[in-house]
Structures are given as structure tokens and as C-alpha cells.
Amino acid sequence: MRTVGLIVEYNPFHNGHLYHLQQSVKITKADAVVAVMSGHFLQRGEPALADKWTRTEMALRGGCDLVIELPVAYSTQAAEWFAYGAVALLGATGVVDSLCFGSESGELGPLRRIARAVANEPEPFPRLLAEALAAGVSYPAAYSAAVRRFMEAAGDAEAAAYPLAQPNNTLGLHYLLALERLGSAVEPCTIRREKAGYAQATITDARIASATAIRKLVAERKSPAEAAPYVPASTLELLLRAAAEGRGPVGWADYERPLFHKLLAEQAGTLGEYREMSEGLEHRLARVLTRLPALDFKSLLDALKTKRYTRTKLQRALLAVLLGHRKEWLTPNRLRDGVRYIRVLGFTDKGRALLRRMRQTARLPVLLSAARPPEPYPFLELDVRASAVYALAWRDAGPEECFRDYYGKPVTL
Incomplete structure (x- = not known):
């Protein structure tokens, strides 16, 4: 069974995500889809619009077969560690053959050359990065500038000109860097992002809008129903259900x-x-x-x-x-050691078959609940506490809602 891995937030799962998922399956000729999904708090330092179990159901109804959680220790990090944690988890399953990510360019070649060139930060890359930071710019801007100068010096004009300032291109580079640093056999591919940019707050298409624009629309008009043109019917149903139960939208x-x-x-x-x-x-x-x-x-x-x-x-x-x-x-050394478990948030019947395979292939323990893990996992405890804090936004949340990580089961479809 060929399996493609996706690294996602699905905040919320929208028509652009559905396109990316379908194209990923088509390009990789995959039979199954494994998604590594951020939990309740996300890479840009935001709470998710809907809780992780609601978003897991969105993912399963949208075409994913198995959803595993990216721990909050990684999901709230800058691109380097966010990507590292997610790529490490996909590899640890032992069932994922390929990783398909969206990018503004849709080109893999220049990104792979950059990743192979700078993965181990050879000289003079650290010096170039330090010089760029000394100019007072943000770390992402400094990193892009250092890559450009490094690749120019290496004589690769195409890679030097690659638009790393665009957020999905940057994330894509860090996925490839993680694959290099981990020595992973997972094969990468990329799909061009269409019709709406990653952080594009305006809506310019009748069916495709960024998650940022959708969240803005929902917040301004105070109703998940406003997302209807831009999300699958199943996503809308789940957003409305969460709102009716007093569990969203969260901000x-x-x-x-x-x-x-x-x-x-x-x-x-x-x-x-x-x-x-x-x-x-x-x-x-x-x-x-x-x-x-x-x-x-x-x-x-x-x-x-x-x-x-x-x-x-x-x-x-x-x-x-x-x-x-x-x-x-959350020191670099602790993050570099990686996640010590695979936490399952949900699965379909096909996902259940993947879990059976993972009994033989997974390099880490597979957990269906945070209750009674085989050993103490500090990152898992951070996830439990993050879920409890997240539940403060819900109407009438009690202990069982706050600690659903202990009491709940994976979402099944």
C-alpha cells in the first residue's frame, strides 16, 4: 500500500486543502494518506479555530486515512523545528513513502539543491546568517538573505533567485532540510499553491480562499456559516456543530x-x-x-x-x-532528539489497516490515548496541558472536557 504523508494544520480544512490532498494522491499514486496535524495551538502562535478532534474529523471526511498529532512542542515553533518534528513523525511510522507539500513556486529542484547545500550549515553559511541578523531584520528574512548569498557564491543562480520570502516555499525548504538531516528515505514532492496565498486575507476567488481569509470572515461576521463557499460541506457541518456546542470558533x-x-x-x-x-x-x-x-x-x-x-x-x-x-x-538538543511516541487522533477503515502494519514498522510506540503511556513522555504531558488550556475558551467546559486527552478515544470514520 503506497502511502503519502501530509503536514497540515487544517484551520479549518477548506477547498484548497481538498485540492492539495487530491493532487497529492494523484501525483504519488498513493493508496492511503497519513496526515501529521498540529493540535490545539499552531505554528504562527495562534489557537486553532476548532479543537483538534473536530479538525481530525474534517481531515478524515476530506480524504485522510490516518491523522497523528504533531506535539505542541513542535507545532508552535518556527519553521525549522515545526518541520523537523513533523518529518520525523512521518518517517517513524514506517509506512509513509512520500511527502507532498504545497509551495508558491511548485518547483522542487532548486529547493532540493539548497537543502543539500546548507543542511549541515557549512562555512561560510553561519557567518552569512549572523551578518544578516546583525542588520536588524527578522530571522526568516535573514535566513533567506544568507541562503541567497551562499548559493550565489556556489554558482547556482537559479537557487539563489528562488523566492524564499514566500511562506510555503520557506516551509518546503525546511521539510527538505529535515529529510536531509534525518537521513530519511521518504521521497518529497510539491504542488503549486493556487488562487490564494498562505496569509492572503482578501478573497479573490469564488471557491478558494486561504485559511487566514476564512478565519477573518468568520470572526468579522461572527458565524461559521460565512465559510460555506470556501469549505467542503463536511467542514461547514462540523464548524456549525462545534459552535452549537459552545466549542468555537476559538481565537x-x-x-x-x-x-x-x-x-x-x-x-x-x-x-x-x-x-x-x-x-x-x-x-x-x-x-x-x-x-x-x-x-x-x-x-x-x-x-x-x-x-x-x-x-x-x-x-x-x-x-x-x-x-x-x-x-x-524545549532546548534545541531536546527538540533534536525528536518525539518519543506517535499519538493517533483518528483513522478510517484504511487507516486501521495502516495501524496494523505499523505494529511491525513503527519505530516509536503508537498511542491511542494519553492515559497510561508505556513510560513518561514530557512532550505528551505538554499536549495534555495545552488541551486543558484550550478548553478554557469553551462554554461550560468541565474536567472531562479539559482532559479529553485522557478520557477520549480517537475519531473513527
């Missing part, structure tokens, strides 16, 4: 009170212990808090943003405070 505004409680109770010195608090951000945050026009998330972001501190970095830093993620828990 940063739902966590303002617990976030500001933590920010106001901490001193700048202790704020500096949280992940992503670097380059003096904790001191800037402490100063900004004293002169905000209002204690709301948007005002805080607007006041903190600078050329170096992008909104995404700031959101990730504030999320680390909300979730209590300290730097020493």
Missing part, C-alpha cells in the same frame, strides 16, 4: 484574561525564562504593559511589533507564556 480573544493575568503577575526577569523571549523582548513587554490603551490582545501586539519582532514571533512568545513553556524544556 486569541478567548485567552486574554489568563494571558494578561500571567503577564501582569510576572517580572521582566522571569518573563525572560519563557520560550521565544529573546533579544530583550521581555523588557520591551514589561515596558509596553504600563502604557497600553486597553488590556486586549490586539493592542498588545500592535504596541510590541517592530521590524525585528514580527507578529508571528510575538504571538509565539505570548503563547509560550500562556502555556507556561520554558526555554529549558
Whole structure:
């Protein structure tokens, strides 16, 4: 059974995702689809619009056969570690043959050459990166600049000109870097992103819109029904069900009170212990808090943003405070060691067959629940706590809802 792997957030699963999934199956001639999906908190430092079990059902009804969770230790990281954790999990299943990702360019060749050239950060790449950072730009911009200069020096003009500033191209590069660093046999391929950019907030097509634009539309008009033209019928049904049950749509505004409680109770010195608090951000945050026009998330972001501190970095830093993620828990060495388990969120009948195969092929324990793991897994405990915090946004959430990771079973279709 040929199996293609996808790395997803599905926030929410929309028509563009459906196109990508269908094309991935077609291009790779796959018989089954395994998705590594972020849980309740996402790569841009945001809470998911809908909980991970609702989004798992979206994925299964959209054509995925097995959904496994990317731990929050990786799902809320910058591109390098987000990609590393997801690629490592796909490889650890032992059943995934290929990885298919979306990109703005749709070209794999230049990206693979860049990945092979810089995977081990040979000289002078670290120096070029340090010089770019010293100019005061954000890390993604500095990384792109360093790659461009490195590939120019290597005489590869096509790779040097590759548009790494575009977010899906950047993520694609980090998927390929992870494959190189892990020595993975999974074969990569890419599909050109069509009709809507990754963070495009405006809608320019009758059926295709970015997840960013869909979330913005739902938030502005205060109804999941507004997403109807841009999502499969099953996604709309699940969004409406979650809203009727008081479990969504969820956004940063739902966590303002617990976030500001933590920010106001901490001193700048202790704020500096949280992940992503670097380059003096904790001191800037402490100063900004004293002169905000209002204690709301948007005002805080607007006041903190600078050329170096992008909104995404700031959101990730504030999320680390909300979730209590300290730097020493998520060091590069700990992240490099990888996930120690495969957490199953849901599966179809075909996915059940994949799980049977994984009994022989998986390099890590396969967990159907967070209850009674074979050994303590620190990253799994972070996921359980993240789920409990996420449930604070729900109407009338009790202990069983907060700790569904312990009580619940995988979604089956």
C-alpha cells in the first residue's frame, strides 16, 4: 500500500486543502494518506479555530486515512523545528513513502539543491546568517538573505533567485532540510499553491480562499456559516456543530484574561525564562504593559511589533507564556532528539489497516490515548496541558472536557 504523508494544520480544512490532498494522491499514486496535524495551538502562535478532534474529523471526511498529532512542542515553533518534528513523525511510522507539500513556486529542484547545500550549515553559511541578523531584520528574512548569498557564491543562480520570502516555499525548504538531516528515505514532492496565498486575507476567488481569509470572515461576521463557499460541506457541518456546542470558533480573544493575568503577575526577569523571549523582548513587554490603551490582545501586539519582532514571533512568545513553556524544556538538543511516541487522533477503515502494519514498522510506540503511556513522555504531558488550556475558551467546559486527552478515544470514520 503506497502511502503519502501530509503536514497540515487544517484551520479549518477548506477547498484548497481538498485540492492539495487530491493532487497529492494523484501525483504519488498513493493508496492511503497519513496526515501529521498540529493540535490545539499552531505554528504562527495562534489557537486553532476548532479543537483538534473536530479538525481530525474534517481531515478524515476530506480524504485522510490516518491523522497523528504533531506535539505542541513542535507545532508552535518556527519553521525549522515545526518541520523537523513533523518529518520525523512521518518517517517513524514506517509506512509513509512520500511527502507532498504545497509551495508558491511548485518547483522542487532548486529547493532540493539548497537543502543539500546548507543542511549541515557549512562555512561560510553561519557567518552569512549572523551578518544578516546583525542588520536588524527578522530571522526568516535573514535566513533567506544568507541562503541567497551562499548559493550565489556556489554558482547556482537559479537557487539563489528562488523566492524564499514566500511562506510555503520557506516551509518546503525546511521539510527538505529535515529529510536531509534525518537521513530519511521518504521521497518529497510539491504542488503549486493556487488562487490564494498562505496569509492572503482578501478573497479573490469564488471557491478558494486561504485559511487566514476564512478565519477573518468568520470572526468579522461572527458565524461559521460565512465559510460555506470556501469549505467542503463536511467542514461547514462540523464548524456549525462545534459552535452549537459552545466549542468555537476559538481565537486569541478567548485567552486574554489568563494571558494578561500571567503577564501582569510576572517580572521582566522571569518573563525572560519563557520560550521565544529573546533579544530583550521581555523588557520591551514589561515596558509596553504600563502604557497600553486597553488590556486586549490586539493592542498588545500592535504596541510590541517592530521590524525585528514580527507578529508571528510575538504571538509565539505570548503563547509560550500562556502555556507556561520554558526555554529549558524545549532546548534545541531536546527538540533534536525528536518525539518519543506517535499519538493517533483518528483513522478510517484504511487507516486501521495502516495501524496494523505499523505494529511491525513503527519505530516509536503508537498511542491511542494519553492515559497510561508505556513510560513518561514530557512532550505528551505538554499536549495534555495545552488541551486543558484550550478548553478554557469553551462554554461550560468541565474536567472531562479539559482532559479529553485522557478520557477520549480517537475519531473513527
